Amino acid sequence: MLTIEVSEYNTAPGAYAIVFIKNGRALKLFKSYNHPHLDGTGKEEISADRTNEYRKRVYQTEVDAYNLIKDSGLLKKFTPLFYGPISITKVIDNGKDISDQFLLDCCYEMEYIEGIAEKLNIIHGNSEILLPLEKNLGFSLHEIIKEFVKLGVHYTKDSSAVYGDKVFKIIDFATKDSEEFQPIIGVD
Ligand SMILES: Nc1ncnc2c1ncn2[C@@H]1O[C@H](COP(=O)(O)OP(=O)(O)OP(=O)(O)O)[C@@H](O)[C@H]1O
Numbered sequence: 001m002l003t004i005e006v007s008e009y010n011t012a013p014g015a016y017a018i019v020f021i022k023n024g025r026a027l028k029l030f031k032s033y034n035h036p037h038l039d040g041t042g043k044e045e046i047s048a049d050r051t052n053e054y055r056k057r058v059y060q061t062e063v064d065a066y067n068l069i070k071d072s073g074l075l076k077k078f079t080p081l082f083y084g085p086i087s088i089t090k091v092i093d094n095g096k097d098i099s100d101q102f103l104l105d106c107c108y109e110m111e112y113i114e115g116i117a118e119k120l121n122i123i124h125g126n127s128e129i130l131l132p133l134e135k136n137l138g139f140s141l142h143e144i145i146k147e148f149v150k151l152g153v154h155y156t157k158d159s160s161a162v163y164g165d166k167v168f169k170i171i172d173f174a175t176k177d178s179e180e181f182q183p184i185i186g187v188d
Pocket residue numbers: 012013014015016017018019026028080110111112113114117158160162171172
């Protein structure tokens with residue numbers, strides 16, 4: 001159980017979550033229906049319950065993915081260390097309790113990777129970035145994706161990687177594409 005004091009962390013925003021960074025660790029905490037910036041991923045027009053249920057499933061597909069890859073030597077090398085789910089008690093920002101903007105039971109902790117964060121499809125389409133990384137760090141992105149799929153992690157289309165001279169780690173992968181289970185207006 002952990003209270004997040006926002007001012008104590010560096011933050012990196014995503015559409016589904018905010019990543020809170022401190023002491024070499026990153027906490028990915030998913031936003032709820034009440035968060036002001038859902039960037040089109042909220043299905044705001046549906047209902048709080050269904051939106052939150054949907055977002056919780058997205059979280060679960062990411063935790064499932066980390067659990068599925070834990071025995072792969074290859075993927076251990078090219079993903080952050082995973083410390084598992086962590087339950088958040090409260091989120092406090094400047095003395096204000098903003099817990100309702102988050103799904104407090106949808107948070108996982110991983111290793112923080114220093115580097116440039118970029119969507120995998122951009123890296124994949126840019127050989128000036130990809131080829132030197134593959135050569136210098138001795139990997140094949142194609143082989144890494146094949147290994148994810150073999151282990152049941154089918155959704156890397158929207159993943160990112162954090163990279164630098166000595167590092168290439170894939171983040172934000174999941175067992176399923178959330179489009180498969182997103183709520184649809186007018187359908188219960
Ligand atoms: N382990 C990590 N190490 C370093 N930075 C990270 C890590 N995890 C996430 N980040 C940063 O936080 C940002 C948001 O994380 P992530 O992409 O997982 O969130 P998301 O809500 O799923 O985003 P998206 O809208 O791209 O699906 C990343 O773009 C990256 O800058």
